[in-house]
Amino acid sequence: MTRLIVAAGGGGDAVAAAMLHAALYGDEDHAVILTYAWDRLLVDPVPGPRGPDSFAGLEPVTRSVWSVPAEARPIAPAGSTLPRLAAELPHTFALLDPHHGAVGITRQLEEMAHRLAPSSIDLLDVGGDILARGDEPTLKSPLADALTLAACCQVNAPIRLLVAGPGLDGEVPPDELRPLFGSLVHVFTAKDVEAIGPVLEWHPSEATAMLAATARGVRGICEVRDANLPVGLTDEGATAHEVDLDDAIGRNRLARAITATTSLDEAEAYSREVCGFSEIDYERGKAARLTGQPSTKLEPDDVLTRLDRFQSEARARGVTHTTFRHITEALHLSGSHRDALRRLLINNRPEQYAAPLWRVPSNG
Incomplete structure (x- = not known):
């Protein structure tokens, strides 16, 4: 038996899908996780999502869908975490390609439903920005989720929408999400996290890292992103x-607007119109700024000194935890330094490692 899980926003949602599968279905069924190759600039220096032409070694599943085996590789300069996920998790990862708009994703989903005849289809979003109206001041990345929502609402198959970790993406406050919630499907525990524990040691997702941390009992205020966002x-x-799919698309104005789109450019134009911005534009601007920055070296003594300064300022903001992704950006290091930074910090101050987060000490 096969379970099909659609990772609404790609990236960390794909990792969370593996945890969800372990929690709800155990080892009974095989999971196929449909996800974007959209890993943001810490992993992929090229703005926007990757399509099949950005990889070597993909394997065809249907006419429009390709799987990403462990042997696949992104073609430089593109980057992707998907081959490593395929190597470390016992699931099939298949590529959602948004370059033909919501119409193209609908076609991919229909082909997969026909090809696999899955026991269930779950659409999973960590945080809840798939339920955004489009005018929330903290909204940062509505396009990917809106595309999957718009497509799923047009597929001729039963699809269950699940929101895990309400508010953990920092985009829509939990108070605004609760009225839309139906049944409580699961409360994650530390046992559930075991399925993805090794992946969390290297994957840059912040929302899924916080989902895992809360499942392990971590409580407090976590600062994320490059804007010092408290979650x-x-x-x-x-x-x-x-969450009822009809309720979700009834709230999500962008998803309704892009239902008939046949290109990513067209969907992006609607995002600018409905939400006032495009997350890919933001990535383009950030990539341009990063390109112009001189390369830096990771000097341990200097890094630890700057970490102390960062922690002091974060503590004054009421922060108790943060992510390694946020520390990397706060210390003005490049994404290529993230793993080395993580090792340096854990080796020097292991008592502050609240896996997979970093604990800000309560005093200097």
């Missing part, structure tokens, strides 16, 4: 809720 780590963060 609450609460009991609610370890939950997954079902």
Whole structure:
């Protein structure tokens, strides 16, 4: 038996899909996880999502869908975490290609439903920005989720929408999400995290890292992103809720607007119109800024000194935890330094490692 899980926003949602599968279905069924290759600039220096032509070694699943085996490789300068996920997790990862808009994704989903005849189809979003209206001041990345939502609402197959870790993406406050929640599907525990524990040691996702941390009992305020965004780590963060698909698309104005789009450019234009911005434009601007920055070396003594300064300022903001991705950016290091930075910090101050997060000490 096969379970099909659609990772709404790609990236960390694909990792969370593996944890969801372990929690809900165990070892009974095989999981096929449909996900974007959209890993943001820490991993992929090229703005926007990758299509099949950005990889070597993909394997055909249907006419429009390709799987990403462990042997696949992104073609430089593109980057992707998907081959490593395929190597380390016992699932099939298949590529969602948004370059033909919501119409193209709908076609891919229909082909997969026909090809696999899955026991269930789950659409999973960590955080809940798939339920964004489009005008939230903290909204940062609505396009990927809106595309999958728009497509799933047009597929002739039963699809269950699940929101895990309400508010953990920092985009829509949990208070705005709760009225849309149906049944409580699962409360994640430390046992559930075991399925993805090794992946969390290297994967850059912040929302899924916080989902895992709350499942392990971590509580407090976690600072994320390059904008010092505070996110609450609460009991609610370890939950997954079902949401009616009709209610979701009734709220998500961008998803309704892009239903008939046949290109990513067209969908992106609607994002600018409905939300006032495009997340790919943001990536383009950030990539240009990073390109112009001189390369830096990771000097341990200097890094630890700057870390102390960062932690002091974060503590004054009420922060108790942060992510290694955020520390990397806060210390003005490049994404290529993230793994070395993580090793340096854990080796020097192991008591602050609240896996997979970093604990900010309560005093200097």
